[in-house]
Amino acid sequence: MNDTALPQRKTQPFNTAWPEINELLTLKAGQVVVVAGPASTGKSFFTHTIAARAALIFGRGAGIISAETDGRFVHQRLIAAECLIPIRALSGAGSTDHHLDLLKGASDHIAGARILTAGDESVEPARLRVLLKRMISEGWTPGVVVLDYYSALADGIHRDVSEEALAAVAAQLPAIAEEYGITLLLATHLQHPFVDENPKAENIPAGAWRIADTVLMLRNNGTAPRRRITVTVEKSEDGHTGKSCDLLFDGWYGRFASTALEGGPEL
Numbered sequence: 473m474n475d476t477a478l479p480q481r482k483t484q485p486f487n488t489a490w491p492e493i494n495e496l497l498t499l500k501a502g503q504v505v506v507v508a509g510p511a512s513t514g515k516s517f518f519t520h521t522i523a524a525r526a527a528l529i530f531g532r533g534a535g536i537i538s539a540e541t542d543g544r545f546v547h548q549r550l551i552a553a554e555c556l557i558p559i560r561a562l563s564g565a566g567s568t569d570h571h572l573d574l575l576k577g578a579s580d581h582i583a584g585a586r587i588l589t590a591g592d593e594s595v596e597p598a599r600l601r602v603l604l605k606r607m608i609s610e611g612w613t614p615g616v617v618v619l620d621y622y623s624a625l626a627d628g629i630h631r632d633v634s635e636e637a638l639a640a641v642a643a644q645l646p647a648i649a650e651e652y653g654i655t656l657l658l659a660t661h662l663q664h665p666f667v668d669e670n671p672k673a674e675n676i677p678a679g680a681w682r683i684a685d686t687v688l689m690l691r692n693n694g695t696a697p698r699r700r701i702t703v704t705v706e707k708s709e710d711g712h713t714g715k716s717c718d719l720l721f722d723g724w725y726g727r728f729a730s731t732a733l734e735g736g737p738e739l
Contacts (some may be wrong), residue, residue, distance in 0.1 A: 489525050499571075504651060506659075508680070513721075532613060533613050535587075614654050614656060618659065622661070625642055636695070638679050639677075
């Protein structure tokens, strides 16, 4: 690719929505961050919120490619988190006039941000390049892209998606992150067997581990729908390996809240 086709890179780091996480993690261009954890620990909500903040607060174009939901629903979840509307109310179930007013304001706010979402069964690198080229052609400056999940990286490429095939495809991602100057967030499930209460770093797929500059593990620390999630740095270039913090996760709204800020994070 001709270098002149690439966006102007923004190399300065930026923050997440949570002061606790900012103590552990610096998000930079060209970086691959893997977010791992058992089911129902909020990996999608966590990574999507980081991307939304990059777009809404820092003005960086954000992309979200999800293998488990369509783009419209991703936007709906961001809106629910933005204005504290229960996710179920987005479909009209139990919604009130007050909810509708909030939805209108939040929808306009989200729509004005540069957040491009794509829902598909596959999140392979070719699809990532299509998304990035689309953003560039429309005048966006890609900043953060979420791939949700690692297990879908090779769908449509390999008939038998083995760990070796996934690892080979994942190995392309650091070069893409560097080429486009983006922060790439890759969510991943864990490999079994593991104990839900205490998953280990060795339960993270080896291919995801190898390509990551930083690996975060999310662990349940309470009961649904409102519970604490412990975030631990399992791998880091910044000397933070082994450090952890707690966030509050509210499954009703799909929202992580800081334990240091009353009312939680602002998108």
